[in-house]
Amino acid sequence: MTEAIVVLLLVIAAGWPLGHYLAAVMRGAPMHGDRVFGVIEKPVYRLLGVDPSEGMTWKAYAAAFLASNAILGVLAWVVFMTQAWLPLNPNGAPNMRWDLALHTAVSFLTNTNQQHYSGQAQLSHLAQMTGIVGLQVVTPMMGLALVVATLRGLFGGRTPPSASAQATVGDVDVGNYWADVVRPSVRVMLPLCLLWSVLLTWQGVPSTLDGGPVATPVDASAGMAAQKIPLGPVAPMVAAKQIGTNGGGWYGPNSAVPLENPTPLSNLLEMVAILLIPVAITFMVGAFTERRRFSALVFGTMLLMSLVSGSAAIWSEGHSATASDIAVMEGKETRFGAGSSALWAAVTTQTSNGSVNAMHDSLAPLTGLVTIANMLVNGIWGGIGCGLQQFIVYLLLGVFLAGLMTGRTPELFGRKIEAHEVKLLAVLVLLQPLVLLGFTAVTLAVPELTGNSNPGFHAISQVFYEFTSAFANNGSGFEGLGDATAWWNLSTTLLLVLGRYPALLIPLAIAASLARKRVTPEGIGTLQVETPTFALTLVAVIVILTLLQFMPILVLGPIADHLALSAP
Amino acid sequence: MNTTSPPASTVHADIAPWRPAFAFAFIALLLFGFAYSLVGTGIGRLLFPHEATGSLIEQDGVVVGSSLVAQPFADDRYFQPRPSAATYDAMAVAGSNQARTNLDLRARIEEARMQVAAREGVAIDAVPSDLVTQSGGGIDPHVSPEAARLQVARVARARGLAVEQVEGLVAAHTQPASFGVFGAPRVNVLELNLALDALPRAAGAH
Numbered sequence: 041m042t043e044a045i046v047v048l049l050l051v052i053a054a055g056w057p058l059g060h061y062l063a064a065v066m067r068g069a070p071m072h073g074d075r076v077f078g079v080i081e082k083p084v085y086r087l088l089g090v091d092p093s094e095g096m097t098w099k100a101y102a103a104a105f106l107a108s109n110a111i112l113g114v115l116a117w118v119v120f121m122t123q124a125w126l127p128l129n130p131n132g133a134p135n136m137r138w139d140l141a142l143h144t145a146v147s148f149l150t151n152t153n154q155q156h157y158s159g160q161a162q163l164s165h166l167a168q169m170t171g172i173v174g175l176q177v178v179t180p181m182m183g184l185a186l187v188v189a190t191l192r193g194l195f196g197g198r199t200p201p202s203a204s205a206q207a208t209v210g211d212v213d214v215g216n217y218w219a220d221v222v223r224p225s226v227r228v229m230l231p232l233c234l235l236w237s238v239l240l241t242w243q244g245v246p247s248t249l250d251g252g253p254v255a256t257p258v259d260a261s262a263g264m265a266a267q268k269i270p271l272g273p274v275a276p277m278v279a280a281k282q283i284g285t286n287g288g289g290w291y292g293p294n295s296a297v298p299l300e301n302p303t304p305l306s307n308l309l310e311m312v313a314i315l316l317i318p319v320a321i322t323f324m325v326g327a328f329t330e331r332r333r334f335s336a337l338v339f340g341t342m343l344l345m346s347l348v349s350g351s352a353a354i355w356s357e358g359h360s361a362t363a364s365d366i367a368v369m370e371g372k373e374t375r376f377g378a379g380s381s382a383l384w385a386a387v388t389t390q391t392s393n394g395s396v397n398a399m400h401d402s403l404a405p406l407t408g409l410v411t412i413a414n415m416l417v418n419g420i421w422g423g424i425g426c427g428l429q430q431f432i433v434y435l436l437l438g439v440f441l442a443g444l445m446t447g448r449t450p451e452l453f454g455r456k457i458e459a460h461e462v463k464l465l466a467v468l469v470l471l472q473p474l475v476l477l478g479f480t481a482v483t484l485a486v487p488e489l490t491g492n493s494n495p496g497f498h499a500i501s502q503v504f505y506e507f508t509s510a511f512a513n514n515g516s517g518f519e520g521l522g523d524a525t526a527w528w529n530l531s532t533t534l535l536l537v538l539g540r541y542p543a544l545l546i547p548l549a550i551a552a553s554l555a556r557k558r559v560t561p562e563g564i565g566t567l568q569v570e571t572p573t574f575a576l577t578l579v580a581v582i583v584i585l586t587l588l589q590f591m592p593i594l595v596l597g598p599i600a601d602h603l604a605l606s607a608p
Numbered sequence: 609m610n611t612t613s614p615p616a617s618t619v620h621a622d623i624a625p626w627r628p629a630f631a632f633a634f635i636a637l638l639l640f641g642f643a644y645s646l647v648g649t650g651i652g653r654l655l656f657p658h659e660a661t662g663s664l665i666e667q668d669g670v671v672v673g674s675s676l677v678a679q680p681f682a683d684d685r686y687f688q689p690r691p692s693a694a695t696y697d698a699m700a701v702a703g704s705n706q707a708r709t710n711l712d713l714r715a716r717i718e719e720a721r722m723q724v725a726a727r728e729g730v731a732i733d734a735v736p737s738d739l740v741t742q743s744g745g746g747i748d749p750h751v752s753p754e755a756a757r758l759q760v761a762r763v764a765r766a767r768g769l770a771v772e773q774v775e776g777l778v779a780a781h782t783q784p785a786s787f788g789v790f791g792a793p794r795v796n797v798l799e800l801n802l803a804l805d806a807l808p809r810a811a812g813a814h
Contacts, residue, residue, distance in 0.1 A: 042789045084635055088628040100625075107629035115633050131699075161699050166642075174641025218628055230644055237648035238655060244676055247652030247660035255664070255671045255679075258801060262680035268699050269674050271662045276648030291701050296744030298676040299662065299698075304791025362708070366717055370741040371703045374690070374750040377792030399703035399744045402713075498707035520705025604709050 044350055044383050047308065051315040058228075058316065059323025065227050066188045066328060068093070068219060073227065080226050088218055095198060095213030098552035101189055102545050104217040105182060109149055112178070116171035117145035120163070129164035130251025131270060136162065143529040143536075148175040150540035151183055151423055153281065153288030153394055153515035154532060156524040160270040160291045165249060168290065173277050177229055178221060180284035180317070183425025185220035186544040187321075188328065190432060193551025194453055195329055196559065212555040214548065228317075229284060236279035236313050243309070244302030247275040274300060282313035285423040287394030287515040295384075295397040296373055304375055307397060311384060314393045318421035321428050333570035338431055341575045345420040345582070349410055350386040356406040357382030362605060363404070371399030382407055389414035392423030394515030401494065401502070401518040405605060408518070409598035412505055415512040416472075416586050423513055425544070432547050435569065436465055437585065438578045442567055452569065454559040461550045468546050473589050475538055476511055479531055480504045480593065489527045493520025497604060501597035506532065511539035665802065673798050678747045681801060684727075684766035687751070687759050689797045690738055691720060694746030703744045717741060728758050750794035753782045767804065777803055 064071050085092050096104065119126070120141035124134050136144065140156055147154045148171070159168060192198050197212035241247040252271035257264050274290045278300055281288055288294075295301035295310060322342060326335025357363060358378045372381045381398035388395055389411040400411060414420055419430035440457055443450025450457045483489050483503050492499040502518040509516055510532040521528070560566075568574065587594075653660040663675040673679050678689040680696045689696075693704040706713035720740035725732045739755040756778045764774040781800045784793050 046789065080639075084639075087631045087635060089631065090628050104625040104628065107625045108632050111626075111629045111633040112636055115637060119637075158701070160701065169645040170637040170641045172641075173645050174637035177640040177644065178636045218632070221632075225640055230640065233644065234648055234651070238651050241652030241656050241660050244659045244663050245652075246662050247649045247656070248662075249649065250661070252662060253664065253671045255673045255677075257679040258672050258798070258805070259679075259681045259683050259686055262682040264680050264696060267673065267677065267679055267696065269662050269664065269671075269677055270698055273645045273649040275652050275660075276645040279648065280644075291745065293701050293703055293745040296703065297701050298745060298747060298749055299674075302663070302676050304786040308786075308790050365708060366721070366737050367708050367713060367741060369737040369743075370706065370708070370713065370717075371744045372738075372741075373744050373748050374738050374752055374794045375748075375791050380791050397744065399705055401705040401707055402703065404708065493705050494707040494710045496709055498709055501707075518705070519703070520707075601707065601709055 041354060041379075043308070043380060044354060047311050047315070047383070047387070050312050051319050054312070054316060055320040056323050058320035060327045062224065062228060062320055062324040063327035065223050066184070066220065066324070068223065077227050081222055084222055085218070090216070090218045092216050092219035092222070094216055096216055097211045098189070098193065098214050098548050101214050101217045102548065105186065105545075106541070108221075109182070112175065113145050113149045116148065116175060117141050119167050119171040120144055123164040123167040126164065126166050128166035128169070128249070131161065133162050133164045133167070139526050139529040140524060143533045145171070146533045146536050147515065148172060148286070148288060149179060150513050150536045151179040151284070151286060151392070151426070152510065152513040152536050152540070153286045154510055154517065154536065155288050155292070155515070156529060158292030159289060165251075165272050168277055169273060172288065173280050176277070176280040176284050176286040176288070177233065178225055180286065180424035181221050181225045181229055183423055183429070183544065184224055184321070185217060185425070186548060187425040187429045187432070188220055189214040189217070190429060190548045190551040191325065191329055193548065193555045194432070197555045212552050214552060232283045232316070233276065233279045236283055236309065237276040239309055240278055240306055241275040243306035244299075245275040245278055245306065246271040246299055247273060249273060271299075278310070279313070281395055282310045282393065283317065285314070285318060285391050285393045287388065289395060293399065293519075294395050296371075296399065298373070298375075301397055304380065307376055307380055307384070310395070311387055314387050314391055314395070315421065317424050318391045318427050321424065325428065331570070337570045337575055338428065340572070341578050342419070342421050342431070344575070344579060345417065346390055349390060349414055349420060350383065353382045353386035353407050353410040354379060356404050356410065357385070360404065360406070362406075365404075367402070371402030373397065385411050386414065388516060389514060390420040392418060392426060392512060392514050394509065396516050399519060400505070400516060401520045405498070405501070405598045405601035408501060408505070408601070409594060411516070412501070412508055412594065412598065413587055415508045415514045416590055417582055418512040418514075419582070426513060426540075429544055429547050433465065433468055433543075434578055434582055436461065436550065437469070438574065438581045439567065439569060440465070441581060442574070442577055446567065448565065448567065451560065451566070452554070454562060455554040455557045456560070457554070460553055464546050464550050468542060469585065471538065471542060472511065472586075475535060476504070476507050476590070477593065479507050479535065483527075483531070489525075491522025491525060491528070493522070497597055497600040500593070501601060504593055504597055507535055510535040513539050665798065667802075672802075675796060675799060676749055678749045679798060681797070684762055686801045686804070687756060687763060687797050688739070690748050690751055691740065691742045692746040693742040696747060698747050701745045701747055703746060704742045724758075728762050730758060734758065749796050749798060751797055753778070753793050753795055756782070756795040756800070763804070769807070773807075774804070
């Protein structure tokens with residue numbers, strides 16, 4: 041518990057200034073560091089052939105986002121399928137099969153990092169350094185860009201910086217996509233990654249281009265004559281995976297592997313990295329929109345949910361009746377113990393990170409329940425950008441429901457939420473249960489497809505977890521699932537896409553539509569959203585709309601699993 | 609689009625943005641991915657050469673392992689690491705991914721408990737969890753201090769050493785939770801075993 045409090049305090053202390061810095065970076069006004077970062081940014085804009093100050097309509101913004109994703113995805117896919125023929129492959133990784141490569145490319149493209157492969161044996165250094173790390177650096181910044189554009193829309197669009205970019209009433213300027221991605225990549229993501237990379241190397245994470253030596257174990261009578269120690273440029277990758285809510289590990293079992301997470305201190309560094317930018321974004325909101333109370337609403341609501349979920353996980357794993365189980369250390373590492381493992385499990389699913397430092401399959405069933413619930417909400421901090429974007433969805437829903445209950449036209453920041461916006465919201469609300477329950481049902485109905493490593497209720501949890509993780513763009517797994525099959529690769533690829541693009545683009549479309557509306561000045565009759573009362577309403581909306589609809593499958597999976605375990 | 613604004617900006621907002629998308633994809637992979645990884649690797653390698661290259665342990669010019677990778681020990685003269693789902697193959701790192709309700713897991717743990725209890729000559733209930741469960745990565749280099757202490761008597765006997773001497777060595781190799789708060793106390797098995805081998809031969813052994 042002390043560790044949890046220390047992590048939280050560190051993250052808030054670092055997140056506060058970082059959030060304000062992020063706001064300045066995303067605002068795009070002249071600022072400190074322009075000269076230094078301009079050295080990288082200016083040639084980049086020249087290569088792109090864009091003017092970073094030019095405004096975009098939401099449709100142009102979305103088109104740029106989708107086009108950049110399409111090309112990036114195809115390039116990464118090709119790299120994974122051809123890595124054996126490319127340089128920097130000291131451990132002889134073979135080319136990936138097309139479906140596995142497709143799943144991997146889409147998984148990293150959607151900031152999910154769900155892995156159906158083991159990196160140390162199945163990816164070359166080159167593939168890790170380009171296809172994996174490149175996507176790990178830019179995709180979180182794309183999420184950030186989208187939510188910043190949405191925020192601009194919610195408050196009426198950007199003020200035109202120059203006459204040539206001036207838009208008419210019909211075309212709200214939501215910002216420049218390329219600038220919104222390049223600026224935070226260069227000014228926030230890469231500096232933080234470099235810092236963490238060095239800190240992690242200090243703790244023992246490999247940082248070399250060598251493939252690693254073959255050791256001669258000490259006790260020959262144990263029957264192992266040679267032990268390959270797989271190394272590589274691991275530290276920069278692990279830094280990017282944690283800072284960018286990515287989560288995909290260099291090694292198969294991720295941050296449970298001592299080479300990827302060698303000490304309790306590296307564990308602390310990685311946990312802070314997981315939370316840092318998602319928490320900083322809640323502070324960015326206030327500075328960016330110049331509404332401190334809006335920041336307080338976002339931070340307060342998320343903090344409340346985070347504390348409840350984190351405490352539940354730590355209690356379940358370390359202090360409940362099942363904590364004295366002889367199997368408690370199964371899938372866990374000695375240097376972390378049950379406490380740090382439970383905290384990590386909570387943190388990695390609250391943020392859509394998805395890296396693990398213990399095998400979630402072997403966690404106590406109720407800890408598994410907490411992780412699944414976190415991913416279903418997907419906005420307790422959430423992924424970089426997508427977490428706040430999901431929060432805005434909950435906010436719009438909350439305002440709409442509260443408006444209905446009080447008999448007023450629902451409005452947010454003075455703009456009316458009407459049929460068009462609610463229809464778009466309904467798409468998002470319906471998509472999640474349809475997709476998750478639908479695919480879980482189909483997979484469970486055809487036992488040849490599932491590939492479970494466990495029998496009984498836990499098998500249901502395994503399948504539901506995998507789809508939930510894909511759709512939430514989390515990437516963690518109940519990894520016993522035999523998921524490197526065509527069915528799993530292709531079905532989860534579809535869910536990765538369905539979980540990423542609508543969730544980022546629909547709120548932007550809603551914001552652009554709101555931006556076109558006349559602002560009604562706030563008066564006595566206005567629903568005050570930036571209050572503790574509304575925050576609690578919001579939590580209720582999240583619990584009722586998101587968690588209760590999944591109650592049946594949660595009972596069939598983790599809860600039944602728990603009851604089976606505790607039954608005499 | 610707005611008909612009153614200059615044609616240039618109108619075009620920019622309307623065409624499919626393939627040119628910047630292509631350029632951006634290459635910049636992402638080569639600059640933000642590859643070049644960043646190279647720089648990070650270089651700095652790490654320069655500042656922490658031992659850690660950057662896998663915390664390897666060498667003896668007489670031969671790499672005998674890494675402080676961060678468990679290796680199997682069978683001889684009674686050595687401390688045993690935790691069981692491994694990957695049979696200590698670092699190229700195949702893995703956990704068992706078995707659920708607590710999985711009967712196979714229960715059977716495996718029961719068997720391991722009996723084996724450990726028999727080997728160390730203790731009651732089954734005295735065997736700690738970490739010594740009979742498979743770790744997350746399969747190459748956990750540590751055991752808990754309890755698991756190490758449990759093995760002291762057997763190792764001392766096999767080596768003809770005084771129990772106190774081996775106990776002292778275990779204590780010297782026990783790392784506490786960092787700052788007393790983070791993680792858990794632990795003993796690095798490979799380092800402990802190498803320290804045992806480095807002890808001067810006890811009189812009367814062999």
